[in-house]
Amino acid sequence: MKVYTGLDVLINDREIQKTFHGNIALLCHNASVDTTFTHAAVRFKELFGARFVKLFGPQHGFATDVQDNMIETNHYIHPYFNIPVYSLYSETRIPTYEMLEGINHLFVDLQDLGCRMYTYIYTLTLLLEKCNDKDIEVIVLDRPNPINGIDIEGNILEMQFDSFIGRHPIPVRHGMTIAEVALMHQKFWAKERTKLKIIKMQNWERNMYFEDTKLPWLLPSPNIARTESCLTFPATVLFEGTLLSEGRGTTQSLEIVGHPRTEPFSFYENHLEDVVKKSKLKGFKLRPITFLPTFQKHANKVCGGFQIHVTDTSTFKPWRVGQLLMRELYTHLGEDFEWKNPPYEYNYTQKPIDIINGTDKLRHWVVNNGPLEMLDAFENLKDYKLQLNEIKIY
Incomplete structure (x- = not known):
């Protein structure tokens, strides 16, 4: 059965659309398309007209054309949409109050990879933290975890090694959709709750790989073409x-x-x-x-x-x-x-x-030619799995 993303659900449900009043912003990238390959920003222009006032882009940029780590993208006025595009991989990874000014609803439509080292989930959680003291509703348009929502693998991040490729104590293969990451953040990691809404997918099941969804694949970052x-x-x-x-x-x-x-x-x-x-x-x-x-x-x-x-x-x-x-x-x-x-x-x-x-334990394991059985000792996933069970929405 074909899966419909949160974006598809929003586009096809007039009653959901009517719940959003005031100004609209969208955090998205190249892979933010509906089932007809139409970009989310085009759909938002059609749905919300002049109330669609701002765009945001994550690492690799709104256009997803920038290679590698620590290569930043600029802010600019989009020549077609004629609204600001703010980069959240620029001089800042955290949206400023100026960027958020005049927004009532901020939608997030990003294709994640299901791996701790992929940065879009941290763009999302930083955004949630920044919005927690402003009257802005954050709406996550959910998308599939392309490597399924069941298998969990790898060590839990030790917080002394936190960075922009690992902000939270989760395993390498975390088994969440991007909306579930938002829910996990709000329940277990956030100091204060943000006004958060999830628009779920339809027909997605946790055992699905991306090819099972019958959705179009577009590269979410320049080096993930397939x-x-x-x-x-x-x-x-x-x-x-x-x-x-x-x-x-x-x-x-x-x-x-x-x-x-x-x-x-x-x-x-x-x-x-x-x-x-x-x-x-x-x-x-x-x-x-x-x-x-x-x-x-x-x-x-x-x-x-x-x-x-x-x-x-x-x-x-x-x-x-x-x-x-x-x-x-x-x-x-x-x-x-x-x-x-x-x-x-x-x-x-x-x-x-x-x-x-x-x-640093895994580097030492490599240097010391450690036995493969030791990798089991690096995985301590019991508590994480209990947390995951509390926030699963599928």
Whole structure:
């Protein structure tokens, strides 16, 4: 059965539309479209006319055309809509009172990835915190978690490693929709409650992957062009904390990992294939490849590495696969393996790998060639699952 997003529900329900009086603003991006591929901002112009007064964009910009971390976007007047577009990835990640002035309802329509390191959920929670002392209703138009709302994986963030890629104590694969993140924030993390409304999806079920929804996929950030990238992201995003390439500058970014000093076929045949087999990790295949990044790390240098092909979503554990691959490449590359140095996502002191992992324990596990069984000890998900059960809306 086809899923309808919160945006679709809003568009098709006149009674819901009538509940919003006063001025309207919208936080959205490239993937904010309805089932006809029409952008949310176009629909808002049709629905609300002159009351639609402001747009906001998250990391990568309203147009979703800006690459990489800590590359900021500007504020401007949109040439078609003729209203301000405020960047929440600019000199500030938090909307200012000036940006919020004159708004009665602020809608949020963002496609999340279901992974702790993806920043849109923190744009949302910062927005909620800023609006808690203003008479602004925040309305979240819900969208699917593309890697399902059941599977939870990875360590809980230790709050001494909080950053813009990890503000809250959640696991790597968190199992929430973006609306449920808002509800989790209001119930467990917020000091004060914000006026919050959720417009739920129709027909979405927690076991669905994105391809099950029959919704159109548009890239929510420049390097997530395919739904396959969502599945591998919790594995490959770890390599942003290293000087290995995670495929940026290729057509398969965040599905591949590599380095100029790796000869992947011999490494796989002589070592990695056996390690994967003994790990008993399932649902994927590591394919030896060579690739040429056109920008970012190792631009215009041939890299040897691996593409992660997901063969069975029901058994694939991306976080574990990523940690295993990190450990093996660390040992394989020796002195050629380098951790990335700060700054990273506006953290100027801690190692990027530690703020990505939300702990320094996993880096030490890699360096010390720790046993795979130790990864179970890093997962302590009982309390989180209890919290999740309290805020589930599907």
